Amino acid sequence: MKKAIATQSIQNYLKHIYELTEGGQPASTTDIARELNVKPASVTGMVQKLAAEKPALVGYQKHQGVTLTAAGKKAALEVIRHHRLLETWLVQTLGYSWDEVHEEAERLEHVISEDFESRIAAALGNPTRDPHGELIPTEDLKMPPDKSIPLSSLRPNQTGIIQRVNAQNADLLRHLDELGLVPKVCVEVVEYSSFDNNLTIKVGSKSLVLGSNITTKIFIKCG
Amino acid sequence: MKKAIATQSIQNYLKHIYELTEGGQPASTTDIARELNVKPASVTGMVQKLAAEKPALVGYQKHQGVTLTAAGKKAALEVIRHHRLLETWLVQTLGYSWDEVHEEAERLEHVISEDFESRIAAALGNPTRDPHGELIPTEDLKMPPDKSIPLSSLRPNQTGIIQRVNAQNADLLRHLDELGLVPKVCVEVVEYSSFDNNLTIKVGSKSLVLGSNITTKIFIKCG
DNA sequence: AAAATAATTTAGGATAGACTAAATTTTACG
DNA sequence: CGTAAAATTTAGTCTATCCTAAATTATTTT
Incomplete structure (x- = not known):
């Protein structure tokens, strides 16, 4: 065997x-x-x-x-659904902050049952995004379409609303949180440096200069 | 290494x-x-x-x-605390029934963090018993004393309140649930057969004959 | 107390999943 | 193109944890 x-x-x-x-x-x-x-x-x-x-x-x-393969993709989406539902649920029901959830979800995602999955999905009202704004695969394991674009692709005078932040590192996330760079926040590009691809942006009343290590991880819905 | x-x-x-x-x-x-x-x-x-x-x-x-050893006991109580807190929490916040929780908790108990443990403990109000009435080890990993005695040790005319049910099997637990043999319920022994150790008991308005496979798993606080 | 039975340990083997070092294939460039 | 560098694969090793079969020790029976 x-x-x-x-x-x-x-x-x-x-x-x-x-x-x-x-x-x-x-x-x-x-x-x-x-x-x-x-x-x-x-x-x-x-x-x-x-x-x-x-x-x-x-x-x-x-x-x-x-x-x-199709089978492999389905299995992958199942785990990703677990992960993102768990993150959502740890934040909403146990008071975790968005920078703390990743590690815990990483371990739980492999052991929860489908029953558990659907119970938390239902309890949360079948959310479509996790606390980082990432899309949650649907129950039938399709990844919803995503129309957001990286912040790094914006140029001066363009504005957008932060849709999702594609990062797991807790320190980075805490940093972004302190800067106010979280989903649903409005940003405006003030300046672009073609030399190092840095962007100067305005968030609320603050001005920030961001390198591509950050701007490629933040995704925007143009507005 | x-x-x-x-x-x-x-x-x-x-x-x-x-x-x-x-x-x-x-x-x-x-x-x-x-x-x-x-x-x-x-x-x-x-x-x-x-x-x-x-x-x-x-x-x-x-x-x-x-x-x-003392160290081994501490580690064991840590897992048992995880398990029993998880069972309590699955029942109370996700609507699991007492016969469904064991399996799920069995897998989760090994992967949750201490942070997770204290968050659910706090959210539940630091419970001292799980859904089966089993004692939950305290945060400093002491097992509280237990004064309950097995139902099998009662004799006619003695009564008691079901304190805990020491079983994991889902089918058995469902059966006990249907019979009304759950924690906090009152039972009275009507008859004892020294031949097969069966007990005839009254629960609410019902009379039941129980074998030792069941009476040794149900623990009673004498009343 | 010897023999039979039960429980336990030892010895040896399998498999999963990682690793290292060496061999091979692909890619990049003068 | 042909060779150097980079990426990849092969081959062989290691450890954790299980297994089976045989040997040993403990217990029970007669």
């Missing part, structure tokens, strides 16, 4: 492969390895197993990178 | 050893094996590792059974 891959491994691999392939490009073993804090060689081994599952969870041709 | 035992293994072993040694007697490898659904030989191996930890988590002399 061949032993199954641990579901936690599967879920972590698929979740990160999903995020890396959102742009449409296959993910390299190196990138996956960096995300998972594992060596590239380990990724090769695991990815070969994921491709050998029935049904296959990833498409994989050596040196051509890794993509998700 | 010696690799640590997985915390989930540690916790599951300690939790079950705690329960088996509550009577004061050391636990045999066979009993532990049955509880954990592993073979006795595996228990021997793991118990030797637990005894070699610094500080030691179990006391262990070959052929003499296994006991918990």
Whole structure:
């Protein structure tokens, strides 16, 4: 009897492969390895197993990178739904702040039942976004369309409303919170430096200069 | 670099050893094996590792059974506190019924943080008993004293209030629920059969005949 | 007290999932 | 193009945790 891959491994691999392939490009073993804090060689081994599952969870041709199959994508969206519902729920019912939730959700996402998932979804009124503004996959595991664009793509005189902040690092999130760069807040670009891609923006009454390490993580709905 | 035992293994072993040694007697490898659904030989191996930890988590002399050290007991009570708080909280905030919670709590208990633990404890008003009436270890990891006695020890004309039901099996719990044998309910013993130890009891307006498979799991505060 | 039975431990093996080092393939560039 | 650099894969190792089978120790029976 061949032993199954641990579901936690599967879920972590698929979740990160999903995020890396959102742009449409296959993910390299190196990138996956960096995300998972594992060596590239380990990724090769695991990815070969994921491709050998029935049904296959990833498409994989050596040196051509890794993509998700329909089954793999579904499994990935299931974990992401768990994660984002959990974050929402930790913030709303237990008073966590948006910078504290990630770690806790990261551990819980692998162990909760579907029953638990639907109970918290219902208790929260089937939310569509998590505390960072990220879209929550629907119950039938479709990722809703996202029309937001990175703050880094705005130019002087353009304005927008912060829709989502794509970051997990607690320190960074706390920093952004202090700057007031949280979902639903209005921002206006004042100046753009083509030299270093820094943006000078106005948030409320404050002026801020932001590097691309931040502006590429904040997504805007143009207004 | 010696690799640590997985915390989930540690916790599951300690939790079950705690329960088996509550009577004061050391636990045999066979009993532990049955509880954990592993073979006795595996228990021997793991118990030797637990005894070699610094500080030691179990006391262990070959052929003499296994006991918990102070450190091991503390770790066991930590998991039990997690479990019972989780059960309480699943029932009270997500509408689980008392027969559904065990499985879910069993998986969550190993992954929640201390922060999570104290948040739910506070949200619940630091409860002292879980939905089955079992005592919840205190925050400083002491198990409160329990003065309840098994229903099986009552005799005709004696009455009591159900304090706790020591069972996890969902089907059994559902059955007990249907019979009305839940904490805080009043029972009166009508008849005792020394032949098979069956008790005939009155609960509300109903009369029931209960075997020892049930009467030894229901604990009573004499009234 | 010897023999039979039960419980426990030892010894040896499997598998999952990580790692390292070496071999190979792809990509970039003079 | 052809070679250097980068990325990837292969091969082999390690540890945790389980397993089975055989050996040993404890307990019970006669």
